Amino acid sequence: MVEQRTVRPDHEAIAGRVGQGARVLDVGCGDGALLDLLKSTRGVDARGLELSSETAGIALARGLSVIQGDADSDLELFPDDSFDVAILSQAVQQMRRPARVLGELARIAPEVIVSFRNYGLWSRRLTLIRQGRMPAPGLAHEEGVLLPVTALDMIELASRLGLACVAMAPVRGSAVGEFRNKGLGRLNWGADEVILHLKRI
Amino acid sequence: MPDNAPPQTSALRVLSLPEPLKLDCGETLDQVEIAYESWGEPNADRSNAILICHALTGDQFAASKNPVTGRPAWWPRVIGPGLAIDTDRYYVIATNVLGGCMGTTGPASKAPDGKPYGTRFPVITIGDMVRAQRAFIAALGIDSLFSVIGGSMGGMQALEWAAQAPEQVFTSVPIATSARHSAQNIAFYEVGRQAIMADPDWCEGNYLAEGKRPSRGLAIARMAAHITYVSESALKRKFDRGLQDREKTSFSFDADFQVESYLRYQGHSFVDRFDANSYLYVTRAMDYFDLSSRSEGRLADVFRDTPVRFCVFSFSSDWHYPPEANREITRALIAAGAEVSYLDIQSDKGHDAFLLEEPIYEKALAGFLSASAELRGI
Numbered sequence: 001m002v003e004q005r006t007v008r009p010d011h012e013a014i015a016g017r018v019g020q021g022a023r024v025l026d027v028g029c030g031d032g033a034l035l036d037l038l039k040s041t042r043g044v045d046a047r048g049l050e051l052s053s054e055t056a057g058i059a060l061a062r063g064l065s066v067i068q069g070d071a072d073s074d075l076e077l078f079p080d081d082s083f084d085v086a087i088l089s090q091a092v093q094q095m096r097r098p099a100r101v102l103g104e105l106a107r108i109a110p111e112v113i114v115s116f117r118n119y120g121l122w123s124r125r126l127t128l129i130r131q132g133r134m135p136a137p138g139l140a141h142e143e144g145v146l147l148p149v150t151a152l153d154m155i156e157l158a159s160r161l162g163l164a165c166v167a168m169a170p171v172r173g174s175a176v177g178e179f180r181n182k183g184l185g186r187l188n189w190g191a192d193e194v195i196l197h198l199k200r201i
Numbered sequence: 202m203p204d205n206a207p208p209q210t211s212a213l214r215v216l217s218l219p220e221p222l223k224l225d226c227g228e229t230l231d232q233v234e235i236a237y238e239s240w241g242e243p244n245a246d247r248s249n250a251i252l253i254c255h256a257l258t259g260d261q262f263a264a265s266k267n268p269v270t271g272r273p274a275w276w277p278r279v280i281g282p283g284l285a286i287d288t289d290r291y292y293v294i295a296t297n298v299l300g301g302c303m304g305t306t307g308p309a310s311k312a313p314d315g316k317p318y319g320t321r322f323p324v325i326t327i328g329d330m331v332r333a334q335r336a337f338i339a340a341l342g343i344d345s346l347f348s349v350i351g352g353s354m355g356g357m358q359a360l361e362w363a364a365q366a367p368e369q370v371f372t373s374v375p376i377a378t379s380a381r382h383s384a385q386n387i388a389f390y391e392v393g394r395q396a397i398m399a400d401p402d403w404c405e406g407n408y409l410a411e412g413k414r415p416s417r418g419l420a421i422a423r424m425a426a427h428i429t430y431v432s433e434s435a436l437k438r439k440f441d442r443g444l445q446d447r448e449k450t451s452f453s454f455d456a457d458f459q460v461e462s463y464l465r466y467q468g469h470s471f472v473d474r475f476d477a478n479s480y481l482y483v484t485r486a487m488d489y490f491d492l493s494s495r496s497e498g499r500l501a502d503v504f505r506d507t508p509v510r511f512c513v514f515s516f517s518s519d520w521h522y523p524p525e526a527n528r529e530i531t532r533a534l535i536a537a538g539a540e541v542s543y544l545d546i547q548s549d550k551g552h553d554a555f556l557l558e559e560p561i562y563e564k565a566l567a568g569f570l571s572a573s574a575e576l577r578g579i
Contacts, residue, residue, distance in 0.1 A: 053517075053544065053546065053547050057544055057546070057561040057562075060512075060544055060569055061561075061565050061567065061568040062568055063568045063569065063575075064542075064568075065541070066543075067543045068543050068544050068545055069528075069531070074535070077532050077535040078535055078536075079536065082538060
């Protein structure tokens, strides 16, 4: 099978962690590219939540079930365990209340996959030390990053919410490393972005 | 000029319900006729039927010209070959609602005594309208609908179908609607009803028998309601404070302003095609609509574990049934565990946007229906 549309490597990596036919909620699903991939390759029951009317409209036009809504306030409506997997793909850092969002996801689904920019990356640490400035403030501002966390921070936050990290993978540019369940220090030092696979303890 | 006779109905397709219809008010209508129109063809297992539900002043002519009034189809952008509601794929049916005045039994119809019902017609509900539609669909030999789609009051019916007969609807598409009429909604429609009833030609509802029509009252009712269908910004864009065919104000009560002239036109053109008593009955049905009242105020409980797939749309500048009212439906459906999609379309066209050109909305509706059709094997 030749997939004509370019599939983002991080999407492919996330899809690889999702079981066949699972019920999946993608929070901050954008135009639904990841959900589309999950639907076509994993046969999942795909649902999305997206803040923007424009991108939610594109996802709907694709035939996906998407609710235009705000994760900061709408997640509390979903019944307990209504999904098998909840995904936060490059969305957690744009949330006003990330801890609450992650906590809600842990209630809605026993597994949570979260990907985010890792501010523990050595070059970002260096920027802060050398220039006394937050790494890539312009970029962070443009993308609405409210939470410049490191991989270590996120794992600690997850564990406080009753989620254990069972596997983690680094993303550098378009390359996604292998999922491992150890080597957090190296990951935190070297990964531009991180994908964490969390499970309810 | 308004015609004193009820609309000419020979050009209408009408089906008589085989059984009497029990109503929420406790009364029974022995003879009910449903006027309808359809496009496309049923498939072999009759699983591709879509019911289109019209709004307060709409009719069954969603996708073709009304032969009685000569008015064009009201939803031609959406229903047709290759369009979102694709008549090459779906069998599309629209009925005139119970209590309406385009051929379905309503207050202008003849009662068993041969005279028009007038206000002797029982007060009906959205639930009654849907029960009539269910009996109609069954009479057509259709067990279940692929979709029920409607805007405004049509959206209430789409919700009511899902609540009343979840096993008979695969998908429900409520658009620019509400699960319960708000105090503001009731207030505006009460103004309209009072205008009609204050017209001496209303004759206590007996105008048809007396050869009159309360055209002034009905026109005012339409004018008041029409204001709620358009947004402030659309009125400003269209008219602002522009004067109508004059350089300055006339120091009189003529239609100096374009917006006055526009509203008067909306009122006058309406009375030729709508029955005043129908307006009373149908607005009353909307006022009585409150789905959550069936579950002690918890809308989610009405839809608990429903198998119906929903797609809810609202329009950002709609202040008749604002986005919040539609979001409330969506939130209840999420809590009920339903599969629901929701989209608030950015538009400055107000409530009427659901009938107008909004490309994202049409594409999203097409995507939802097409994906649902695949699941259903259509």
